[in-house]
Amino acid sequence: MKKITIAPVSRIEGHAHITIHLREDGEVESTQFHVTQVRGFEKFVEGRPYYEMPGITARICGICPISHLLASAKTCDALMAVRIPPTAAMLRELIHCAQVVQSHALSFFHLSAPDLLLGMDFDPARRNVLGLAAKWPEQARDGIELRKFGQQIIERLAGERVHPSWIVPGGVASPLESEAREEILQRLPHAREIIRRTLELYKSMLDRFAEEVENFGTSATMWAALVDPAGNLQLYDGRIRFAGMNGELIGDAAPEQYGGAIAEASLADSYMKAPYYRPLGIPNGIYRVGPLARLNVAGCCGTPEADRELAEFRQRFGRVPASSFHYHYARLIEITYALERIKQLLDTPGILDSQVRARAEVNAAEGVGVIEAPRGTLIHHYKVDANGAMKWANLIVATGHNNLAIGRGVEQVARHFIDGNRLREGMLNRVSALVRAFDPCLSCSTHASGVLPLRIELRSASGAVLDELRS
Amino acid sequence: MSCEAERCPSALVIGYGSSLRGDDQAGPMAAGQLSRLGFACRVAAQLTPELAADIAAARRVIFLDASVEVAPGEIAVLPLTPQPVASGPFDHHLTPAGLLQLAVDCYNWRGEAYLIAIGCDRFALGENCSTPAQRAIARAIRAVCDL
Amino acid sequence: MPEAGQKKVSIRIDGELVQLPASHTILQAAAMAGRFIPTLCHFDGLADAGACRLCVVEVSGVARLLPACTTPVQEGMSVVTDSPKLAAYRRMILELLLAERNHVCAVCVSNGHCELQNLAAQLGVASVRYPYRYPKLPVDLSHPRFVLDQNRCILCSRCVRVCASVEGAHVWNVMSRGIHSMVVADLNDPWGDASSCTGCGKCVNACPTGALSEKGQAVEEMMKNTAQLVTIAMRKAVRA
Numbered sequence: 072m073k074k075i076t077i078a079p080v081s082r083i084e085g086h087a088h089i090t091i092h093l094r095e096d097g098e099v100e101s102t103q104f105h106v107t108q109v110r111g112f113e114k115f116v117e118g119r120p121y122y123e124m125p126g127i128t129a130r131i132c133g134i135c136p137i138s139h140l141l142a143s144a145k146t147c148d149a150l151m152a153v154r155i156p157p158t159a160a161m162l163r164e165l166i167h168c169a170q171v172v173q174s175h176a177l178s179f180f181h182l183s184a185p186d187l188l189l190g191m192d193f194d195p196a197r198r199n200v201l202g203l204a205a206k207w208p209e210q211a212r213d214g215i216e217l218r219k220f221g222q223q224i225i226e227r228l229a230g231e232r233v234h235p236s237w238i239v240p241g242g243v244a245s246p247l248e249s250e251a252r253e254e255i256l257q258r259l260p261h262a263r264e265i266i267r268r269t270l271e272l273y274k275s276m277l278d279r280f281a282e283e284v285e286n287f288g289t290s291a292t293m294w295a296a297l298v299d300p301a302g303n304l305q306l307y308d309g310r311i312r313f314a315g316m317n318g319e320l321i322g323d324a325a326p327e328q329y330g331g332a333i334a335e336a337s338l339a340d341s342y343m344k345a346p347y348y349r350p351l352g353i354p355n356g357i358y359r360v361g362p363l364a365r366l367n368v369a370g371c372c373g374t375p376e377a378d379r380e381l382a383e384f385r386q387r388f389g390r391v392p393a394s395s396f397h398y399h400y401a402r403l404i405e406i407t408y409a410l411e412r413i414k415q416l417l418d419t420p421g422i423l424d425s426q427v428r429a430r431a432e433v434n435a436a437e438g439v440g441v442i443e444a445p446r447g448t449l450i451h452h453y454k455v456d457a458n459g460a461m462k463w464a465n466l467i468v469a470t471g472h473n474n475l476a477i478g479r480g481v482e483q484v485a486r487h488f489i490d491g492n493r494l495r496e497g498m499l500n501r502v503s504a505l506v507r508a509f510d511p512c513l514s515c516s517t518h519a520s521g522v523l524p525l526r527i528e529l530r531s532a533s534g535a536v537l538d539e540l541r542s
Numbered sequence: 543m544s545c546e547a548e549r550c551p552s553a554l555v556i557g558y559g560s561s562l563r564g565d566d567q568a569g570p571m572a573a574g575q576l577s578r579l580g581f582a583c584r585v586a587a588q589l590t591p592e593l594a595a596d597i598a599a600a601r602r603v604i605f606l607d608a609s610v611e612v613a614p615g616e617i618a619v620l621p622l623t624p625q626p627v628a629s630g631p632f633d634h635h636l637t638p639a640g641l642l643q644l645a646v647d648c649y650n651w652r653g654e655a656y657l658i659a660i661g662c663d664r665f666a667l668g669e670n671c672s673t674p675a676q677r678a679i680a681r682a683i684r685a686v687c688d689l
Numbered sequence: 690m691p692e693a694g695q696k697k698v699s700i701r702i703d704g705e706l707v708q709l710p711a712s713h714t715i716l717q718a719a720a721m722a723g724r725f726i727p728t729l730c731h732f733d734g735l736a737d738a739g740a741c742r743l744c745v746v747e748v749s750g751v752a753r754l755l756p757a758c759t760t761p762v763q764e765g766m767s768v769v770t771d772s773p774k775l776a777a778y779r780r781m782i783l784e785l786l787l788a789e790r791n792h793v794c795a796v797c798v799s800n801g802h803c804e805l806q807n808l809a810a811q812l813g814v815a816s817v818r819y820p821y822r823y824p825k826l827p828v829d830l831s832h833p834r835f836v837l838d839q840n841r842c843i844l845c846s847r848c849v850r851v852c853a854s855v856e857g858a859h860v861w862n863v864m865s866r867g868i869h870s871m872v873v874a875d876l877n878d879p880w881g882d883a884s885s886c887t888g889c890g891k892c893v894n895a896c897p898t899g900a901l902s903e904k905g906q907a908v909e910e911m912m913k914n915t916a917q918l919v920t921i922a923m924r925k926a927v928r929a
Contacts, residue, residue, distance in 0.1 A: 118828050120836055126796045126908030130561055136587075181591050200591060201626040201640050204647035211591075212648040218592040239907040430905060432833065458830035458881070459904070561795045578810070676817050 089481055089502060089527040093537070097491030100532070104478035104506075116464055121150050121433060121455045122240045128451065128466070129236075137170040137225065138444035140238040141307070142451040145440030147240030149327065150455055152434035158424040159242030164307040165416045166228050166238070167442065168409040171306060172262070173221025174445035175362070175402040175409075178510040179269075180214025183399055186504050187276060191283070192497040210272070213265045217406070220262040224413070227251045242428035252417050259414055263376075266406045270380060273403055277387075280396065284388075286487040287505050288395035288480025291316035293348055293358035295472065296365040297443045298323075304369040304377075304408060306443040313348055313358065314368045318391035322350065326441040329450055333467070336475075345474045346467055357479065360447030360472040361509060362401035367391045372404070374411035380404045395480050398508040433459035444469050446510055470511040480505050489529065491537070499527050499540040554600035555583040555686060556593060556638075559608050565662030565675040569606040572660065572682045581686070589636040591644055598649035604686055605638040605657045608675070612661035615674035617681045619689075622655040656689060658682045700766040715757040715768055716744055724770045727779055727808055729786075729897055730845035731758045734922025735854060738846050743782050743808070746770050754778060776812065783809050788819040789868075790826060791840040792898075798911035799899030805843060806898075829874075831881030834904055835893055837872070842900035844870050848892035855922050860886045872900075894918045 092100040116127055125143040129136040141163055148155055155163075181200045188207050189198050197205075204211035228247065229237035237244045277284070293316065297309035311329060313321045324332035334349040334356075348356030358364070372378050381404055388397060416422060433455055440451045447469030454463040470477075484505045489498050529538040557573025559566040570585045577583035584596055589605075597603050605622070612618045624642035636644065638657050645651035660682050664672040671679065695710035702715075702722040709718055714737065719726050730740040737758040745754035747769040754775070757768075769775070786805060794800045826839035846863060849872065853859040860883050864873040874883035893901045894913045902911045 120828065120830055120904070122905050122907060123796055123798075130795065177590065197626065200636070201643050201647070204644050205626060208647050211644065215591050215595055215644070215648060218590065219595050222592055236908040236910070239910070240905065244907065244910070432904065456830075460828060460830045575810075671817075673818055673820065 089506070091481075091485045091489060091502070091527070091529045093489075093491040093529065093531050095532045099482075099486045099489055099491075102478070102482040102485045104474075104481050116461045119461050121438075121453060121459045121461055122147055124451075124453065124461065124464070125238060125240065126236055135170060135174055135444055135446075137166055137238070138442060138449050139451075141167055141442045142440045142444070142449045144238045144240055145308075145442065146438045146451040146453050147440070148429075149438030149440060150433050150435050150453065150459070151240060151429070151431040153241055153429040153431045155242040155429050156424070156426045158246065158421055159427040159429075160308070161416050161419060161422055162228065162243050162247055162427060163238060165247075165413060165422075166225055167307050168413045168416070169221045169224035169228075171221075171409045171445050172406050172413075173218050173225070175406050176214050176217035176221065178445075179399060179402050179406075180211065180217070182507055182510065183504075184210060184214070186500070186507070187273070187280070187399065190279075191500055191504060195500065198500070210269070213269060217262055217265050220258055223258065224255055227254060239428065241430055244428070246425045246427050247423055249423055252423065255413065256417055259410065263407075263410050266403065266410060270403050270407070273400065274383075277400075283501065283504070284394045284396045286394075286484060287508060288476065288483055289393045290479050290483050291393070292476050292479065293321065293351070293356065294318070294364040294367045294391075295348070295358045295360050295448060296368040297441065297448065298369055299373070301373075302370045303373045304365055304371070304405075306365075306409070306412075308442070311441060311448060312368050314391075316391070316393065318367055321348070326450070327437075327439045329439060329441065329452070329467075333450075335467070335471075344467075344471060346472050347475060353475065354479075357475045358472065359395070359476040360469055361398060362405050362445075362447075363392065363395065363398045364447065365443060366401045366404060372408045374408050374415065376411055377404055377408035380407055395476075395505060395508045398510070402510075433457075446470060447472055470509070473509050473511065477506060477509055477511065480509075491529075491531065499529065499538055502527055503540055552599065552601040553581065553604065554596060554602070555581045555604045555606065556586065556589070556596075557583065557606040558586045558588055560587055564664045565672050566608050566665050568608040568660040568662050568671060568675050568679050568682070571671065572606045572658075572679045572686075575679075575683055576686055579683075579687070589638065589641050591636060591641070593641055594645040594648055594651075597642065597645040597653075598651050601653045602689075603642065603653060603655040604689065605655070606682055606686075607638070607657065607659060608662040608665075609659035610663060612659045612678075614661045614663040614672065615677045615681075616661040617678050617685060618659045618661075619685050620657045620659065622657050624651075624655075658685055698762055698764040698766075700762050700764070700768065702768050703770055709762060711762065711764075713762055715746055715748075715755070715760050715762055715766075718762050718768070719746075719757060719770050726757050726770050727812060728758060729804060729808065729843065730847060732847045732851065732895055732922065733919045734924075734926045735847065735850045735895075738850065740844060740846050741782065741786075743779055745775060745778055745782075747772060747775060780812055780814050781818075783812060783814045784817045784819055786843050787814070787817050788821050790822070790824060790842065793840070796908055797841060797899040798902045798906045798908060799841070799913075800909045802909070802912045803899060804897035829880050830904070831879035832886070832888075832904075833881065834888060835880065835890065836902050836904050837874075837880055838900055838902070839871060840900075841898045842872055843898060844872065845897060846872075847895040847897065848872060848901055851891045851895040851918070851922065855918075855925050856887060856889050856891050858885050858887050858889075861892060891918060891921075 088105045090103045094100040125140045128139040128143045185198045185203045294314045297305045298312045299305040299309050311324045315321050333346045335344040335346045347353050372381055437454045442449050450467040452465040484502050488501045527540040528536055531537050555573050555576050557569035559569040561567045573583040573585050622639050624646045625639035626643050627640050642655055660678045662675040697708050698711045699708050702719050705722050707718050707722050726744045728744045730738055739756045739759040744757040746757045748755050749767040829837040849861040852861050860874050864871050874880045
């Protein structure tokens, strides 16, 4: 039999690329963070009925189809100008929470835990989820089971599908069955135990990462996230709040007014667009989104256990922890919140109601839908003709919002950890760990397979490649 | 085509790839057809760690994936062993051998596994599989039945 | 059913003797004999058009294959409804249909409830040997309640016939010839402007694919009420 190796990377179009330029004296001169973007999506949907968009956009990404389904369905609600039945809103939030649990579990256990539990300077060949499973099998199993928990809720609600079509314009396709509710409630305590012990473990390790905490993208940026009317954590709905580096309120924007708050700069060449807070421009208007941004912007989580954890987090690192290293911590607190929220939603009277869908024709020429995807604010914006045929679409994904902030973080980490005169293992890994803290998933902005091919290059003053790290 | 899924009751077929990227859907498509023939199948956009929990219960695991390293229209059947080889440091997915290793480490999985690489060459945005890919899918289905 | 007083003929369907009125087709004879012949353009109660050719059968003494839906039975006829050759031709016909326009099942409103998709699975279409044409085709969203997506149309003309003979409105027709053929409303007007349309929805329920659907249906949600439409069409056909 012919011996071959399978290289999935060969079929990928987009990629991220970091270049670190050194000066003659070996210090970091400058850094660049580029992401290429695949085009053609807008063309693909032109002329299609708007209500096909949830199904189409869900297929952009195999990692978080639910995020796109939700944002797209909300955009369709806006085009139909309907208010969806309250039960439908709750069920959408329920499946969203399940997805957040699943997505954060993947980011923490699968992508970041190897750095955290095995150490930044651990043998790079084994510093991955498999090295983790070999040394910390219980933690690896916890990660798998937390993901499975989220996945099972999604399957119970939306069917055993890669791309569920349960979330529809106007609500959801079918109500929650009482057996499904019982089943989820039964599995919930196990998931909560997992997150409790994971938080304890994480907190016990924090002291080892003081240097990373200090230097992981602490440079001042604004923060942006959805908040509820009381200014607390919201994942499914709300206003987009922009807060300053110290958490001070800078401005709120209703979803449909995002264009007044967010401008998109086109960077050099064909790179991904770089959103910033329009009133302040670049660089003052650079903001971060995602788990840490949500916790920093929000007054509190609104659920008891998550709020206790949030209080401890703020006690340790201040009201607005600035280091992007804390995305990990924030993710664990958000898993706690999402699990509590799942319980609250399932215990809400009316969750089993059968009225879960509003129907209407297209009643608006333009619609915007915003949710807090696991990685941050996700904006869908469509324009349609009078018959509901798609004329134009704009999607701003979490990694897009974070584009400029990641670039800045890369620069800070490189300046601190890289010494051109004394190259050692682990230096470039810290740059890549910074990128990983944001859990960028560029499937939506670049390609389909949820892989972020990243190349980090360290170049000397003469342009020679001194060191390289590839995914 | 005679297929006896019953012959191997604890076989698990995992077809993976993107359904909107042309030939990349070859794995899921083949798995979809195999599930109609009675095989236990999982379909995924990519290999994620929780699949290790499904593998834990299977004696034989067969991965189906589109490949650019096999001539379009052809397939390659590769025996797989668990290997601590992860994908890149940013990847949200695993390699088949890595996923098996995860099942070994976390669930003491013992079993046999194969990767059927389905020769494909068109991964543009779109839902249709190329002609060679469709031919390879049919071959992959036969190969699973014959295993 | 054979009506009394009509001249009956005897034919063999896969060897089995069937007696039925001379006005009947091979497809009807096969149904009496309990034989399955795949069809797409046939719709019970509507006049047959022989548009899809999926129902081709072998008739002894005839060199070419004949469509069962439009070929009347003749005394002494011997018909084969299934053979490797027929299976190969039927698969080829489905492959050509799939290659002709853009049948993006994964995002189609009829995914899972589509006659074309079901037949492809049933007849074992595992590969399309012909290059896809990827034509650029419009979606007509101008009707307040219904949508015509030319990308999913297989030109079976069931919509044309049900509208003309059951509803009596004759909104639909097929424009141009060959590969350029298109289903059009009135004089190639946007459907919403077609003054002859009564908005009854019979064409939608008659359509075997996602070409005609109700507006606002999400992916996989469009289920056609074929049974009721068949009943209506059959009653109308008996009265006619």
